[in-house]
Amino acid sequence: MRKMSVPKIVFMCIFALIGIICILYGLKVHSAGYGSAFFAVWLALGIFFIFCTWAVWFGLWMRLPKWFRIAFIALCVVCLGFFAVIEACIASRINSKGEDNLDYIIVLGAMIREDGPSSILKARLDSAIEYLDGNPGTKCIVSGGQGYDEPCSEAEGMRKYLVEKGIDESRIIMEPDSMNTIQNIRNSKAIIDNDNAKVGIVTSKFHVYRAVKIAEKQGFKNVSGISAYVVASYMPSNMFREFFGVVKDTLQGNM
Template identity: 50%
Template sequence: MKKNMMVFWICLLLGILSVIYAVMVHATGSGTAFFLIWIGIGIVVFLFGISVYMEVWKKAPHPIKIFAGMIVCIGLLVFCIVEGCVISQMHADGRGGLDYIIVLGAQVRKDGPSPVLKYRLDKAVEYLNENPDTVCIVSGGQGSNEPWSEAEGMARYLQEKGIDTARILPEDKSQTTEQNITNSKKLMKEGASVGIVTNNFHVFRALQIAKKYGLSDVCGIAADSTPKYLPNNMLREFFAEMKWLL
């Protein structure tokens, strides 16, 4: 019984931490409801702790135990494979001399780009300064919680950082990564070499999308991301990748 009690208190602590993390993610004002999944995880972990304490698992029929165990193992295997693929592209640095780079949009605010987008733009500035012949496509439409299009906000930021306006091509209609790629492709010359600038956790899926829509000479350029929100971004990317594959 002491062992069961210990498991219960550990699960209670993990559940509380998960809910606190959900509040932290929600406080970023990202405009999405994905933070709710952390509340769901906290509830599931807490209920698991209660079931262990009350020895519900021991009372379950053996076939149910086997089936549940198989589901958990398969789920963990799929999760590890997908996250391994995501991690494999988190340090992508592209290559020099690309014809274009595409900066994928993210939330803009009246006071400037969101932290996620600022990481992408700073990486783009770094690349553009090192490769003066590369043209930058800033891609992103205007969301309901944004003062102007993401493309406009990104173009302003790049100009403030000293990037020549002639090197910036705005694409201000996209609402998804797929649209970022397909709409940006229309602005490029045929057969151009392209770098996709996005946050490290997003590079793997972005490259999949780019290749599906005909960008054969493409590479990823990984920007940083905020460490404390990386667990949320990695989990969200897992579900996004599963949706993409299915």
């Protein structure tokens, strides 16, 4: 029987458990049809952890040059630290409620289906309704174009939902051309045409940090976030995916 130290056994058990959890979670996300193809990242991460366990068990890790092992561990530590910093930034805005008496709120679009808003968009709209009910002087911009698999523009679908829920149609402004967050905010800014207006961005709680930073980059001087509910079991996947969104938009100069 292979003799192994207690720390090494603990390491293997932890990595194997993490790998199994990642794979099962990825399958859960995939089965729910939630998060597009990002479930594959969880599967890949799970396979990586299981491979590390296998490499330690069969002694492959110790056969690698010492300099490589040190460099690999150092790289992992740096990457984990970077990941933790970005995730902390994202988490800092997940419970944003926005200021009272904003001039405008902008509801960022998401999938519209034949039977109405998707669950993630419905949550954003419900947050917008709650805010509008408490702040009767605020106008609402609904922003989102029409995807190839959507029956109408996201803006039109959102307008219908808000009106059905009792929001006065005169308070709703449609922006039906945007296809991503950058365009949502840029096109909405053109409608507002006032850099000093007090504006709230209504979006899913994991997306608030990036949306507000993009708005600030585009010239909004008084902008805050209004977070919408997300199913708790899918928050890990959303937070993980948002990490890549923040990195991408930072590198592209969007935020």
